Amino acid sequence: MTDNDTLRERIAGELSAARDRTTYLTTAVDEADLVRQHSPLMSPLVWDLAHVANQEELWLLREVGGLTPIHPEIDPLYDAFEHPRSKRPTLPLLAPGEARGYGHEVRGRVMDLLEKTRFNGTKLTDGGFAFGMIAQHEQQHDETMLATHQLRTGPPVLxxxxxxxxxxxxxxxxxxxxxxxxxxxxxxxxxxxxxxxxxxxxxxxxxxxxxxxxxxxxxxxxxxxxxxxxxxxxxxxxxxxxxxxxxxxxxxxxxxxxxxxxxxxxxxxxxxxxxxxxxxxxxxxxxxxxxxxxxxxxxxxxxxxxxxxxxxxxxxxxxxxxxxxxxxxxxxxxxxxxxxxxxxxxxxxxxxxxxxxxxxxxxxxxxxxxxxxxxxxxxxxxxxxxxxxxxxxxxxxxxxxxxxxxxxxxxxxxxxxxxxxxxxxxxxxxxxxxxxxx
Missing domain, CATH: 3.90.1580.10 (paralog of FGE (formylglycine-generating enzyme))
Incomplete structure (x- = not known):
């Protein structure tokens, strides 16, 4: 196994672990809980679900891969700096099923891109940085979603x-x-x-x-x-x-x-x-x-x-x-x-x-x-x-x-x-x- 193969294996494992955790945190509740805002300090869980996919598309598919945007019209909805958390429930967000489908489509294309990426071509790909950044980003949002679970009321689900x-x-x-x-x-x-x-x-x-x-x-x-x-x-x-x-x-x-x-x-x-x-x-x-x-x-x-x-x-x-x-x-x-x-x-x-x-x-x-x-x-x-x-x-x-x-x-x-x-x-x-x- 080459060094690139080892790095690809690590990246795939980290991306998969992050997505497994995202899936667990967003399937542990029903759809009403997914779209509800449990605290003005936090986004609805469904926003985080689509946001992690949107960032993955922006940085890996578009910046690294140079690919055509999948849904450019939703970029402003999931820009963390454009809309404060307290206002995000009022946005026309993707429904839970749409958010999951979007994340699945992006991840499938990312895994194809991973197989083709050279890890010494640009600063973004050197050492797999952009992929590591996205794995960390999703895990940071998973931690945010865990904090939302702590704030929610109702029967325990975790x-x-x-x-x-x-x-x-x-x-x-x-x-x-x-x-x-x-x-x-x-x-x-x-x-x-x-x-x-x-x-x-x-x-x-x-x-x-x-x-x-x-x-x-x-x-x-x-x-x-x-x-x-x-x-x-x-x-x-x-x-x-x-x-x-x-x-x-x-x-x-x-x-x-x-x-x-x-x-x-x-x-x-x-x-x-x-x-x-x-x-x-x-x-x-x-x-x-x-x-x-x-x-x-x-x-x-x-x-x-x-x-x-x-x-x-x-x-x-x-x-x-x-x-x-x-x-x-x-x-x-x-x-x-x-x-x-x-x-x-x-x-x-x-x-x-x-x-x-x-x-x-x-x-x-x-x-x-x-x-x-x-x-x-x-x-x-x-x-x-x-x-x-x-x-x-x-x-x-x-x-x-x-x-x-x-x-x-x-x-x-x-x-x-x-x-x-x-x-x-x-x-x-x-x-x-x-x-x-x-």
Whole structure:
């Protein structure tokens, strides 16, 4: 098998995995649920269903293949920048059957194109980038659709086995790990499917710091609530306090008090699991908790150094555990489970520092604004990253149980408004300081 054959096989597998997940998420509900808007924050599921096919047609069939558009008249309907999510139900969208048929037709033509494509002809095809970009795009929309499922009301329609139990040492792990100061290589210039905001690789000098060994748990966050954390403006930024009052925030999204804290997860209400990472908190809430705890959120550079830097070799790895793609032994990703694993899980996926669960389980808020790296070049289109750069968005890292491995690596950057809570986000905290000795 040639290198091109191996690459074609990988691309076909990633495209197929993304489509299988899309199919599962859009056939788990009836057509009425597909066309309904479950929250003004989210598109109807049927919009995402056709949008992923439209992007696949635009980039693979038209840009890579140079083929005649199939339905150019629908392009404006599925342009994410032309219509805000809250307005999409009012558009003349393709009906569910039409959307599925369109996706099937596009995918059939893409698989034919894949067999003919040379992977060193253009920048778009070098290393199969355009195909990888589309696989990642569909998986990112699958995660968005999973968030829509979490917001929908009605009987549960999704199921998955629980994560494996925590290892025996989880209860005795140190609360924090030490990450030595010094330079490390942040970002990438070699990852073939890395997106523009991950590039280029550049050296960043990070002072020494301490980082939570695991994400903050439900029990720890409940202590913040019990101590009046939502009622004390000392712990909140001015914007955060104003938002907390305006939105009436009292606990993480999907939590409710019934004599004990209960969380609704994909239609099922159960008591919170104390040692599970807290989920569905905004940046403002994460930042307030960190201040209450006498700590802070880590910067994006601190997070990435903790996740990638190997102090023995001085090299930045693709993942905390090394360079190989995530497996069920090292991280909770890929929607295998519908919740985070217990804090301290996946010791085989630990970073050299000893921090666990830096990849998977929950997206982790950082203190950093979403900004370009030095030498950033928007490619292949400005609307993926460049139009979002600025202080309005905060960076999240690490992925969650909801993230596909193809769209989750040590350099991958996510971003959102600091008020957002419907995303599968948690956090861990940090503090500055040199190594302390007894």
């Amino acid at each position: 199921s998955a086995p629980p994560p494996p139990p925590a290892p025996a040492d989880a209860a005795v792990l140190p609360a924090e790990v030490f990450v030595p100061g010094g330079p490390f290589t942040m970002g990438t210039s070699t990852e073939p499917w890395a997106l523009d905001n991950e590039r280029p690789a550049h050296v960043v000098d990070v002072p020494p710091f301490y980082l939570d060994t695991t994400p903050v748990t439900n029990a720890a966050y409940a202590a913040f609530i019990t101590d009046g954390g939502y009622d004390d403006p000392r712990w909140w930024t001015a914007d955060g306090w104003a938002h907390r009052q305006r939105a009436g925030l009292e606990a993480p999204l999907f939590w409710r008090w019934e004599g004990e804290w209960v969380r609704v997860s994909f239609g099922v209400a159960l008591p919170i699991i104390p040692n599970e990472p807290v989920l569905h908190v905004s940046w403002y809430e994460a930042d307030a908790y960190a201040r209450w705890a006498g700590r802070r959120l880590p910067t994006e550079a601190e997070w990435e150094k903790a996740a990638r830097h190997d102090p023995v070799t001085g090299r930045s790895m693709r993942y905390p555990w090394g360079d190989f793609d995530p497996t069920p032994e090292v991280a909770n990703v890929g929607q295998r489970h519908l919740r985070p694993a217990l804090a301290g899980s996946y010791p085989a996926g630990a970073a050299p520092s000893g921090a666990r669960q830096l990849i998977g389980d929950v997206w982790e808020w950082t203190s950093s604004d979403f900004l370009p790296y030095p030498g950033f070049v928007a490619w292949p289109y400005r609307e993926y990253s460049e139009v979002f750069f600025g202080p309005e968005y905060k960076v999240l890292r690490g992925g969650a149980f909801s993230v596909s491995p193809v769209a989750c690596r040590g350099t991958f950057r996510n971003w959102d408004y600091p008020v957002r809570r419907q995303i599968f986000a948690g956090f861990r905290t940090a503090r500055s300081g040199a190594l302390e000795t007894a």
